[in-house]
Amino acid sequence: MTGKILRKIYIALIVIFMYAPIVTLVVLSFNSSKSRAKWGGFTFKWYINLFDNASIMAALRNTLLIALLSAIISTVIGTAACLAINAMKKKGRTIWMGITNIPMLNAEIVTGISLMLIFIILGVKFGFMTILVAHITFNIPYVILSVMPRMKTLNPSTYEAALDLGASNSYAFFKVVLPDIMPGVISGFLMAFTMSIDDFVITHFTKGAGVDTLSTKIYSEVRKGIKPEIYALSTIIFITILVLLFLVNRTPKKVDEAKTV
Amino acid sequence: MSKNKTKLMLGLPYYFWSAAFVILPLFMVVYYGITDKNGALTFNNIASIAKPEHIKSLWLAIELSIVSTVICFLMAYPLAMILVKYGKGRSSVLVMLFILPMWMNFLLRTMAWQTLLENNGVINAILKFLRLPLIHIINTPGAIVFGMVYNFLPFMVLPLYNSLAKIDENVINAARDLGANNVQTFFKITLPLTIPGIMSGITMVFVPALTTFVISNLLGGAKILLIGNVIEQEFSQTNNWHLGSGLSLVLMIFIVISMIISAIFDKDGEGSLL
């Protein structure tokens, strides 16, 4: 019995640790003083100002657009790559999985700098596209690593059977293979989306004039005192996600969902 | 055979992408790292890691990331065990609970710790109210460890959770039936079975901690120079890309080592990072 109480206390402590800064941000979003260091009374004005602030709205739009596009593109490329890697012999598979691991294990700063160098050499104009390419690059591995285990459990004979029954390659893929690997594909997509939203370092090195994501916007403002509108925005984002999760979790779900976080 | 070929063709976009945006950029870093401003071959950039100010920042980074990794591991292992114990249905909600903070921007979360840890910060205000001794942790290596543990803890929890969830309960029960007590079962059965998870957790925490420059900037008051800060400054302030690339190459050696280690423990070649 004490074990159970101890376990609960332990979880509670870690939850406090994880959420203390978030609570702080939510509180700050209602602080009428512009300074982070002073409590000036309760206000809603940052939430109203937020929607008039073009630069924050533009950063939000860029963040979401890049996250969505990079997640979609990397999911397509990554899933296709999984089919290919799975069909390889052991040696090729080891090499390509090794390459897949590079952006995962490489220091973000090295990935960011190496991409910056290649963009400069290629003479590409830094901006939305360079950020997008960079995000796709570090997102593909997340997709591959979450689709690959699903691929392993796939029974190859169902696909063969579909082909024998006269299905075309693509028909067999969409009707037989895809539904089986779908949970992996979706979790890869969500992982990619999350990573893209949270990335700062790589975006920092690959962004161009006037194109900001929320991360780079925040970084440039951290030093001079963050605009409280940003706290308001992150509170809104956080609560939206919370509500979405609540909606989703109220519906009955399959048992194996826990595996595909 | 031809079926196989079509499948291999599906990988084309990925082959191209990896070549253009993973392999080629790395060669650029190597190129800058072994040349000087005039394009002549030199090893000075790499050798300059031995300069006292660089080697100090490297050791400090290694020290802080080892401490953070150990703390993350000690915090995450019991947590993962509890999460697994709570049963599948509810634990997915709990696991979500630990991913959720990642939706709050990483910089904002770290900056919020600044507000909490400051000398006149929230924590000290609470301590003052309770008449307890105040903490002076902000702008010290301790604050950086704090930030690292906070930011990278989920990366330790998830692989541990996944590898613990995979353990067949029959194995544990068998050990009990054979007379093993809790401690023995843990050290002889559970721990060895989760080594792949532990290894990927360690690399997932150690590598980003080793190379960070943001956390040390935000919580270290720019008083503490980690190797990540040195490299970042070479690129974004002193504008010496050659030196920055040379030092990045040194960092890459550590990354290669961790890749080899995780490859040894991850025999299936599937990467148990997720």
Added chain:
Amino acid sequence: MKKKFMIFLVAAVSVLALTACGKSNEGGTVAVYNWGEYIDPETLEMFEEETGIRVIYDEYETNELMYPKVAAGATKYDVICPSDYMVEKMIKEDLLREIDFNNVPNAKTNIGAQYWEQSRQFDPENKYSVPYCWGTVGILYNKTMVDEPVDSWNILWDEKYSGQILMQDSVRDIFMVALRKNGYSMNSLNEEELNVAKNDLIAQKPLVQAYVIDEVRDKMIGNEAALGVIYSGEAIFTQRENPDLEYVIPKEGTNVWIDNWVIPKNAENPENAEKFIDFMCRPDIALMNFDYITYSTPNDAAKELIEDDDIRNSNIAFPDLSKYQLETFSYLGPDGDELYNNLYKEIKSAE
């Protein structure tokens, strides 16, 4: 899972739709790269409305952070705002474009003659730069936390204030403090002098709470520190928020600096850049910016428009420069830059 995914997707797309904005830019664009919080955002909107030119606006914290971005050429800005020594460096490296002053009539009429004269130190023929703001560097201190009179850089080495001192995290500014404290020139290239300065700064490090740039403002307002090195322009702003704060120029002398609008050589819209600079030199616009950022303006016509006598005669906003020992940074050459950078790294990596 699928349902979760769909809800998620719908949410993301609808937010995108909500934030989508349809700004037209028939007049083209102008990409401005300026210091953080260094302009009244309303003036940008007014510029857009009057000219139809859309402003792409980015910010940097120090000259050193701005330079690599412009020098690499990957991001092409049309207008930037470097300080004196950085203007000199960029002219020497052929990174700047001559300004056609026929297109910038407001500059010559409104900006005071003494500022053009001062600019000759780094832009000898006044061909590349237009003064935007100027000021000094000094000590901002909290009257409730510091008892003695503050008049010297030496107080930043006083152990009484251990953990209460904020220094500038910018290589030239931090060396300026240590060099002037010892009576040396802030443009010194003498290794002995620089070593004295370096050792002083290393000795000071345990007393320093943090090396900061713009954060000094927030921290001083929040009573997080007793003493901070700060640009004069921040003094009025911080005093407004926290009346306990006081600004002084130390007796050993300090840096008097000018930040200037310049057009990089690789600018894609130089005509728009000139229109932008001209607009910023208009008295009413310069006044708006002065009111907002509280940095001293070289725009004499705007100064005349200041209604508040206290501010127009303020010793902080418009100090009598002859009373102080002042010096301006000059460009030290690539070797000088490297020397300073290496010494600074030694300070940063010291225990």
